[in-house]
Amino acid sequence: MIYRGIATFGLDEGKCPRWLFERMTNLGREIIEVMISEYGPDEFIKRIADPVWFQSLGTVLAFDWNASGLTTVLTAALKEAIRGREKELGIFICGGKGKTSRKTPDEIEQWGNILSLPDGYVNSLVYNSKMTAKVDSALIQDGFQIYHHALFFSKNGSWAVIQQGMNIKNQSARRYHWYSKKVTDLVKEPHTGIASQLLNQPTLNLTALESEKTRQVSTELVQGNYYDLMKDIKILAKYFSDYSQMAKVKSNGQQTIFLNLENREFVWHPVVREDFFKNKYLQKILYLVCEHQPETYEKLLSLKGVGPKTIRALSLVSEIIYGAKPSYRDPARYSFAHGGKDGTPYPVDRQTYDQTIKFFADVVSKSKLQINEKNKIFNKLKTPK
Numbered sequence: 001m002i003y004r005g006i007a008t009f010g011l012d013e014g015k016c017p018r019w020l021f022e023r024m025t026n027l028g029r030e031i032i033e034v035m036i037s038e039y040g041p042d043e044f045i046k047r048i049a050d051p052v053w054f055q056s057l058g059t060v061l062a063f064d065w066n067a068s069g070l071t072t073v074l075t076a077a078l079k080e081a082i083r084g085r086e087k088e089l090g091i092f093i094c095g096g097k098g099k100t101s102r103k104t105p106d107e108i109e110q111w112g113n114i115l116s117l118p119d120g121y122v123n124s125l126v127y128n129s130k131m132t133a134k135v136d137s138a139l140i141q142d143g144f145q146i147y148h149h150a151l152f153f154s155k156n157g158s159w160a161v162i163q164q165g166m167n168i169k170n171q172s173a174r175r176y177h178w179y180s181k182k183v184t185d186l187v188k189e190p191h192t193g194i195a196s197q198l199l200n201q202p203t204l205n206l207t208a209l210e211s212e213k214t215r216q217v218s219t220e221l222v223q224g225n226y227y228d229l230m231k232d233i234k235i236l237a238k239y240f241s242d243y244s245q246m247a248k249v250k251s252n253g254q255q256t257i258f259l260n261l262e263n264r265e266f267v268w269h270p271v272v273r274e275d276f277f278k279n280k281y282l283q284k285i286l287y288l289v290c291e292h293q294p295e296t297y298e299k300l301l302s303l304k305g306v307g308p309k310t311i312r313a314l315s316l317v318s319e320i321i322y323g324a325k326p327s328y329r330d331p332a333r334y335s336f337a338h339g340g341k342d343g344t345p346y347p348v349d350r351q352t353y354d355q356t357i358k359f360f361a362d363v364v365s366k367s368k369l370q371i372n373e374k375n376k377i378f379n380k381l382k383t384p385k
Helices: 018-039 041-048 051-061 069-081 098-115 119-139 209-223 226-239 274-278 280-292 297-302 308-320 350-366 371-381
Strands: 007-010 091-097 145-154 159-167 172-179 246-249 257-260
Touching (some): 041 091, 051 069, 069 145, 209 297
Antiparallel strands (some): 246 257
16 A cells, blocks of 8 residues: 655765765666566556655665665665666666756756657656646645655656655655656645654645645635735735734625634744735735736646745635635654554554565565675565564
8 A cells, every 4th residue: 555645754964985875776776677677667666656665675775764865875876776777677767966856857858859758758757847846845835945856757657756855953854755657636635655753733735635725715816816916915914013913804805804823823934924925026926927827726836936935825815814724734644664663653564564575575586686695685674573
């Protein structure tokens, strides 16, 4: 079973030593070859989109299960492992950490030219890459800044996105997984199979099913007149000037709403204050969006310049003026991987645990690794009594 949510890890410091990276690359190459030979490239993409499997692969190759560095180093090692053999294997990896993440669209287009892929397929991959980054930074406002973005795709059309965000204040990292066959709507419950140890409450989660009304009202707001929208924003700006007062808001004949701003969940975000709505750039973007008249919430998000502040401003207007409250539930749902031996936060799922171990044991046994390397991995895969 694949779950939805987000994975959270402690933030590691330092760099992966060269010898370890080379070892991960070599072991990763062997596992990929066996996997694709046995199951095909699409199965590899499906597996890599599963956070439990992804984390397990990193653990098999070298890392501790809860190491944040696993994401960036494993992605880089896999990318290096298939270098020069992408066409033969039928899988392609674009992007990575930091500046490399911003090269993802260019790398997709380069592969499109090399493989003579249809323009529609290439454009779709580029669009999905950009939109997944926007969704995880603007629609899920959880305090994590995206710094790693990689898109995996097969020659048959499957794709997966692996992203990781960093929260310096909490010294933690959080990973977001996407899989093409599971995404039916880019802005509504789009993530696949993720788990978490930590919940960050409240989190503005505009991808949640419960946020449907907020998405709808936000879209309607920018389909209307810019100056009408600014009237609503001025009402909010006036009362955000003093969080301690009991505010009475009236707007456009709507029902009177009483707000204790000090206790409202949205006050959690530090930029929600009086000057937030006076931001000239925000006003400029809202003007341009209203001029564009986006037909859907996804098209609204896709517009150039639309980011967390624009989305948050529309969400606040939707909630406070029009009563369309979004979800403040963190999408994270589970303790990482297979649960805890003490039953916290839930008992170990022995079946999933054993299936994961068996899969890697089978793959490793069929690889061309030296017997001593295989034994090291088998020792790591031994099921605790």
